[in-house]
Amino acid sequence: MGGGVFLHASLLFGLMLSVMDGSLVATALVTIGDHFQDFRRIQWVVLSYLLAYLAFTLVLPRISDIIGRKWAVVTSLVIITAASIGCGCSQTLEQLIAFRALQGIGGSGLYSLALIVIIDITPNEKIPLMSGLLGIVFAVSSVLAPTIGGVISTHSTWRWVFWFNIPCGGLILIIMLLVCPTIHTPGNITWRQLDVLGCALYLAASVLAILALQEAGAASFAWDSAAFIVCFVVAGLATCALAAWVVFLSHRQRSVAPLFPARILGHRAMLMTILASVLNGYVFYTVLIELPERFQIVNGKTPQTAGIYLLAMSGASAIGSGLGGFLARRTWSGFFTLNAGCGFVLLGAGLLYTVGFSHFVPGRLFGYEVLIGFGFGIIFSSSVMIVKMHARPEDSAPAQGLVAQSRVLGGNIGLAIATVILNQHLVSDLQGILSDSQLNDLRHSLTAIRSLDPHDVEAVRASFADAFHSQMEVSMFVAAAALLAALCTWKRYPSDS
Numbered sequence: 001m002g003g004g005v006f007l008h009a010s011l012l013f014g015l016m017l018s019v020m021d022g023s024l025v026a027t028a029l030v031t032i033g034d035h036f037q038d039f040r041r042i043q044w045v046v047l048s049y050l051l052a053y054l055a056f057t058l059v060l061p062r063i064s065d066i067i068g069r070k071w072a073v074v075t076s077l078v079i080i081t082a083a084s085i086g087c088g089c090s091q092t093l094e095q096l097i098a099f100r101a102l103q104g105i106g107g108s109g110l111y112s113l114a115l116i117v118i119i120d121i122t123p124n125e126k127i128p129l130m131s132g133l134l135g136i137v138f139a140v141s142s143v144l145a146p147t148i149g150g151v152i153s154t155h156s157t158w159r160w161v162f163w164f165n166i167p168c169g170g171l172i173l174i175i176m177l178l179v180c181p182t183i184h185t186p187g188n189i190t191w192r193q194l195d196v197l198g199c200a201l202y203l204a205a206s207v208l209a210i211l212a213l214q215e216a217g218a219a220s221f222a223w224d225s226a227a228f229i230v231c232f233v234v235a236g237l238a239t240c241a242l243a244a245w246v247v248f249l250s251h252r253q254r255s256v257a258p259l260f261p262a263r264i265l266g267h268r269a270m271l272m273t274i275l276a277s278v279l280n281g282y283v284f285y286t287v288l289i290e291l292p293e294r295f296q297i298v299n300g301k302t303p304q305t306a307g308i309y310l311l312a313m314s315g316a317s318a319i320g321s322g323l324g325g326f327l328a329r330r331t332w333s334g335f336f337t338l339n340a341g342c343g344f345v346l347l348g349a350g351l352l353y354t355v356g357f358s359h360f361v362p363g364r365l366f367g368y369e370v371l372i373g374f375g376f377g378i379i380f381s382s383s384v385m386i387v388k389m390h391a392r393p394e395d396s397a398p399a400q401g402l403v404a405q406s407r408v409l410g411g412n413i414g415l416a417i418a419t420v421i422l423n424q425h426l427v428s429d430l431q432g433i434l435s436d437s438q439l440n441d442l443r444h445s446l447t448a449i450r451s452l453d454p455h456d457v458e459a460v461r462a463s464f465a466d467a468f469h470s471q472m473e474v475s476m477f478v479a480a481a482a483l484l485a486a487l488c489t490w491k492r493y494p495s496d497s
Contacts, residue, residue, distance in 0.1 A: 007121065008130075010175040011114045014077065016137050017168050018111035020145040021080070021103060022049065023288065028153035028161045035158065036093040044097045047214055050415075052104030053111075054210065054408050055203045060109035061116055061401035062199075062259055065189050069120065070180045073113045074173065080106030081169035087162035103162075112404045116397050117180075119388060127388050128381075132325020135380035139317025139373065142284075146292055147307030154304050189257040195249070198259035201242040206409065209235035213416035260398035264391065270399060272488040273334075273386045274406045276342065279482035280379050281410025283349055283475045286418050287313075287372060290471050291352075297449065297464040299361050312366045313373030320344075320377025325385075334385035335489050341378030342486045346479040348372025353472040357465035386489060417474065422467040429463035 025032075025045060033042040064072035083106055086099035115134065122130045152160050212231035216223050242259075250262035265271050288310070295306035324337045348371035355365055383403055391399035430439060433456060441448035442460065449460055 004179055006175055007179045008118065010172045010179070011073075011118050012133065012137050013168070014073070014110050014172045015114040015118075015134070016141040017165060017172070018080070018107040018114070019138055019141040020148070021107045021165065022053065023142065023145040024149040024164070025049075025100075025161055026146050026149060026289065026292075028149050028158045031153045031158045032096070036096075041093060041097070043214075045093075045100055047211075048097045048101040049104040049107070050408075050412055051207050051211060052101040053108040054405065054412055055207050056105050056108040057112050057405040057408055058202060058259060058398070058401045059199050060105075061112050061397040062189075062194065062257075064113055064116070065257070065397060066191055066194065069113060069117045070176065072109060073117060073180070074176055076106045076109030076113060077169050077173045077176065078106075079103075080110055081166055081173065082106075084162045084165035084169065088159040088166075108408075112401045115384075115404055116400045119384070119396065119400060128325045128385060130325070131381040131384035131388070132322045134384055135321025135324060135377050136318040138380050139321055139377045140314050142288060143310045143314035143317065143373070144307075146288075146310065147304070150303035150307045154302075193255060193257045195245075195256050195259045197256075198242060198245055198249075201238045201245060202259055204238035205235050205242055206405075207235075208232070208238070210409075210412045210416060213413070214419065216420070260402055261395055264395055264399050264402060267390055269386060269489045270390050272485045273338070273383050274402050276338065276379070276482045276485040276489070277383055277403050277406035278410035278413075279478050279485060280342065280345060280376065281407035282414035282417075282478045283345055283372075283482070284376050284407075284414075285411030286414040286471060286475050287349075287352070289415060290418055290468060291369075294464065294468045295361065298357065298461050298468070299359065300461075301361075309361065309366075310369070313369040313376075316370040316373030317377035320374040321381045322377075324378035324381035334382040334389070335486075337378050338382035338386065338489060339483065339486045341375045341382060342479065342483040344371050344375025344378065346375075346476065346483055348375060349472055349476040349479045353469065353476050355472075356469070357462050359461075414475070414478075418471045421470050421474070422464070425463050425467035425470065426460075429466060430459060433459050 029042050029045060032045060036042075060072060060076065067075075080103055083099050083103035087096055087103060090096035090099060118130060118134065119127065148164075149161055152158075152164065208231040212228050212235070216225075216228050222228065246258045246260065246262050249256060249258040265274075292303070292306035292310060295301040295309050296303060301309070320341065324341065327337050348368050351368040351371065352365070355362065355368070384400075387399045387403055388396075426439060426442060430442075434442070434452070438448065438452070438456075441451075449457055452460065
């Protein structure tokens with residue numbers, strides 16, 4: 001199956017667009033909150049996107065087995081472009097949140113399908129090289145997005161954070177329609193065979209637990225509230241039911257094609273790669289979001305400067321992805337590179353844990369960024385290689401979709417737990433220093449620090465530094481677990497799979 005340069009470039013550009021959308025808005029949230037005069041619900045501008053993104057990352061690749069890869073990508077592009085227009089034209093915060101959820105659906109399809117199609121149309125001998133390029137695009141776009149968002153919101157209206165997608169999405173759409181062939185998908189299914197029950201159970205399992213963690217962590221409702229308990233119980237039941245349903249469908253002649261074949265999770269190397277993706281996603285997104293927040297609150301930097309300070313991690317990620325693809329090409333094995341990447345992430349997280357409170361940004365912190373970014377880059381290209389080597393052709397879409405979804409799932413869990421840690425520190429460190437209303441305002445918007453007197457600002461900065469210390473401590477243990485999972489991907493003769 002062949003693909004031209006324009007097709008590969010447009011798909012890589014589409015992958016970049018989908019990854020950037022998740023964090024492009026992060027540095028514009030303060031401006032958006034000021035515009036709508038609502039900081040209590042402003043987190044939903046990010047949360048609605050992430051929940052929709054998480055919910056459909058695995059569903060849309062399965063739908064692509066019905067309508068074809070090309071038209072699934074085209075549909076995702078239309079959704080994300082139309083939703084971006086709606087976001088930029090929103091007159092109320094409710095409208096913006098709704099369009100962001102729609103944008104998340106399009107972004108999830110563009111992310112997972114671009115990854116799948118690129119692997120589908122790339123000759124086997126060039127897969128290691130392409131996996132390196134995929135890692136470079138993912139790493140660079142993840143880290144550049146907050147910087148670009150900060151520049152746009154500082155020098156223009158926040159609406160251009162969303163309108164930015166329109167010319168990009170339109171260009172990719174034109175190239176896809178003109179250049180992309182109708183791509184054969186192994187194991188095609190029909191609409192009647194779509195696993196509707198599996199999709200519903202997956203949506204409930206993936207969304208409700210994250211929603212409960214995020215809202216309780218942000219103090220929107222209590223940990224012992226009915227809403228929190230119901231969400232977690234239903235999510236747990238849905239997870240058990242989904243596992244039982246997939247196993248049931250995999251052991252009988254069926255008219256329904258499961259959301260993903262049970263044999264994917266029954267393959268040790270792929271299962272451990274998926275687990276490592278969840279755990280590394282936790283660390284990656286925690287560092288990506290919490291480090292710029294530390295730069296802004298603890299060190300007093302602007303959003304634009306905080307984004308620029310992440311460029312060390314971005315450059316290292318790009319180098320790591322390219323090197324990971326090159327080494328995998330030489331050995332045709334992702335085991336050694338995956339473990340090396342996990343080792344670098346563990347080392348970087350451990351060193352970030354040692355960074356204490358100071359008004360200036362220590363130079364060594366950028367070195368720690370390089371280590372952790374280098375590791376993330378290697379991990380991305382290695383995980384693509386491992387799945388490509390071990391998955392059957394008909395399992396390619398759901399297997400790559402599972403890895404993509406796992407990374408996002410881990411990131412959502414990481415951000416939710418990071419929010420819990422931060423709020424616990426704010427309450428324990430600042431009670432008696434700030435009033436209840438000041439604490440509540442600070443939990444919902446970082447701009448609340450502007451109204452505090454210098455002594456209170458110093459206490460807030462110290463509390464944020466302590467919270468970051470605890471967040472990195474948890475991330476360090478999660479990274480260690482990821483390394484253990486990576487060690488379990490060993491297979492003596494991977495090419496025989």
